[in-house]
Amino acid sequence: MTQSRAAVLLEVKEASRAFGGLKAVSEVSLHIDQGELIGLIGPNGAGKTTLFNLLTGVYPPSSGSILLNNESIGGMKPYRINHKGAARTFQNIRLFTAMTVLENVKIAFHQHARHSLFSSMLRLPKHFQGEEEITRKAMDILSIFNLADQGDEIASNLSYGNQRRLEIARALAAGPKLLLLDEPAAGMNPNETRDLMNLIAWIREEFDLTILLIEHDMSLVMGVCNRIYVLDRGILIADGTPAEIRNNPKVIEAYLGQEA
Numbered sequence: 001m002t003q004s005r006a007a008v009l010l011e012v013k014e015a016s017r018a019f020g021g022l023k024a025v026s027e028v029s030l031h032i033d034q035g036e037l038i039g040l041i042g043p044n045g046a047g048k049t050t051l052f053n054l055l056t057g058v059y060p061p062s063s064g065s066i067l068l069n070n071e072s073i074g075g076m077k078p079y080r081i082n083h084k085g086a087a088r089t090f091q092n093i094r095l096f097t098a099m100t101v102l103e104n105v106k107i108a109f110h111q112h113a114r115h116s117l118f119s120s121m122l123r124l125p126k127h128f129q130g131e132e133e134i135t136r137k138a139m140d141i142l143s144i145f146n147l148a149d150q151g152d153e154i155a156s157n158l159s160y161g162n163q164r165r166l167e168i169a170r171a172l173a174a175g176p177k178l179l180l181l182d183e184p185a186a187g188m189n190p191n192e193t194r195d196l197m198n199l200i201a202w203i204r205e206e207f208d209l210t211i212l213l214i215e216h217d218m219s220l221v222m223g224v225c226n227r228i229y230v231l232d233r234g235i236l237i238a239d240g241t242p243a244e245i246r247n248n249p250k251v252i253e254a255y256l257g258q259e260a
């Protein structure tokens with residue numbers, strides 16, 4: 001009898017992306033099953049963010065294919081990929097800094113709500129009901145991130161750590177199946193980082209998510225991820241459990257090379 005395995009949510013087949021003569025991502029193949037929390041690590045310039053950019057439509061792959069739920073998404077526009085179920089955060093936080101915390105999350109809901117343009121233009125009762133519901137849902141998400149009491153605050157007034165949390169809250173509002181987090185703990189202190197990682201593990205369960213996480217803090221990645229992929233100079237040099245990755249000579253060499 002064959003062992004049952006979770007369905008594959010994301011499959012990348014020999015994806016490459018070149019910038020001029022530089023192959024930032026070189027024939028990378030990987031897969032992520034539904035429900036997994038996967039780490040993506042590698043030294044500076046390894047191609048991690050470029051791979052995220054391919055997965056979310058910022059750039060089309062130069063070659064290879066990307067399948068989300070068995071559907072080819074390679075080269076689709078970012079908003080379409082977002083609608084197909086992949087949402088992300090950015091290494092450099094990208095919030096609507098002049099808007100309130102609540103508005104930042106509501107916008108993400110609006111992008112996904114099935115409001116009829118007609119009812120919203122005519123401001124029919126249906127429109128207001130939809131608006132109320134979106135406000136309630138946005139506040140629910142903000143509560144999870146302990147940001148509900150700062151809903152009326154301008155986003156740029158939040159602490160750096162809270163801006164990072166707001167970015168994740170906003171990504172969640174899109175109702176993703178796959179959440180891509182690009183260094184979510186960057187700039188946080190160790191306590192904030194630990195809290196954030198616990199929160200990420202919790203939202204995965206609560207929202208039935210699959211998560212791909214870029215993170216430099218090795219102990220953190222090793223602590224929360226089921227499996228880890230390692231990139232170096234655009235090439236996938238290893239994948240395995242945290243224990244396998246920790247002892248992999250190619251990985252150790254890649255990181256030692258960076259320190260040298």
Ligand SMILES: Nc1ncnc2c1ncn2[C@@H]1O[C@H](COP(=O)(O)OP(=O)(O)OP(=O)(O)O)[C@@H](O)[C@H]1O
Nearest residue numbers: 019022024042043044045046047048049050051091
């Ligand atoms: N738009 C671009 N144009 C030209 N080169 C680029 C572009 N984006 C990335 N690169 C190059 O591709 C390589 C991989 O960069 P990328 O940002 O993906 O690495 P990374 O692993 O995310 O690095 P870091 O950990 O430092 O953020 C680097 O050499 C980078 O300079």
